[in-house]
Amino acid sequence: MKFLRGGILALMSTEKTFYIETFGCQMNAHDSEKVIGTLEHEGYTRVEDEEAAGLILYNTCSIRDKAEQKVFHRLNEYKKMQGEGKKFAVIGCVAQQEGEKIFEKAPYVSLVSGSASYRNLPEMLVRLEAGENRITGLDDRQTDETFDTEFTARSNPHRGYITIIEGCDKFCSYCVVPYTRGKERSRTSDSVLAEARRMADMGYTDIQLLGQNVNSYRDSSGKRTFAEVLGAIGQMAGVRRVRFTTSHPRDFTQDIIDVIDAVPQVCDHVHLPVQSGSSIVLKAMQREYTREWYLERIAWIKAAKREISMTTDIIVGFPGETEEDFEQTASLLDEVGYDGVFAFQYSPRPNTPAIHMEETVGVEVKAARLQRLMDRQRELQRISYGRHLGQVMEVMVEGYNRQRGQVTGRSSQNKTVNFTVTQPILPALGSYQTVRITQTFPNSLVGEAVSA
């Protein structure tokens, strides 16, 4: 216990406790793991209930307007708690984008920090504890530094993430990321491999390399290519799977396919966002490739010795997208044969060039196009998932559905597999089971365990 000025007794229990809420992509989820580890190292204790927390952190996403609105809605809810002596921190992409405006909108917030400033968190926390209430970490977007910490609090004991490249220099005309996460900067491959080694020693068997454009990775020490890093981690003792996301078509090179072919531990799945199937729209999006150029990379992937599963992101209703452009996107789905599509309605974002383009596609048309696309993709997946019927695959156990008497897990291609076992003892979480597929759905597979 500690006495504050004025002699008020403050309970330690809420003083150095924190609660964190995270929105957005995997990069954000992993940033939170690092923020949690940093806070714990600074003497804070994490609590699962915001009522019990002295510090509430909100890790935000601004990729689409909806995500951003959630933040302000949530901040309004915090308002009710401001009299309880709690402190609030807004971090992540909305923090970076809105900056000090957050203090105006929500004066009870004491700390606003973008991801490029997280390495200064210990110092910001000291100022917070000293009672400062206008602390910002907003000026680091031009930094060459990355946020590496040995104190990462990983939430899953079997699958672990490693950010190998931060920021983005691609400047697609619709995207906030270059403005919120700052310039592209890669870690040294030695530090990436050392982190992977430590994780493998701790028992992690599934390692996922992260980056806004993970394959734009350029070893800052010049020693290894991205594909070589993938291969080296895949071949480490103890590592059974290495994944990577998200790949950018511009930097997608044949050597990535070669390493998937050569090293079985490198997962046979590529997430390669196309955004649109129309070269005209791609030009307006400043994607710097055409439909044909993208399809050439897809042809390389299809020519691999192992079957590689492909997934993508698509934006519908970009300014100027005609019915014909949209049809080209729809036909691309047939041509590629994706195993998963994440499709979004275009949402104009602050600071991006596209915000100045006239929105020619109405809300209803956007919604209708999205629906048509998803319906079509579902049909395609219903058929394409069927190819797995009768196949035998390795599944990493992630959980149990006791009601259905099924074990749930993931294949190397990142597909959900629900399966039954005959032995009375359920396989352990994180273990690998050999499963024969007996039924297929558009988004999952069903099977039964077989002895390896």
Ligand code: 5AD
């Ligand atoms: N509007 C809609 N979707 C967007 N994305 C990125 N920016 C926008 C935007 N302004 C989508 C892209 C990207 C995914 C993470 O989010 O498809 O790949």
Ligand code: SF4
């Ligand atoms: Fe959202 Fe992009 Fe920020 Fe991830 S990097 S949280 S997707 S805005």
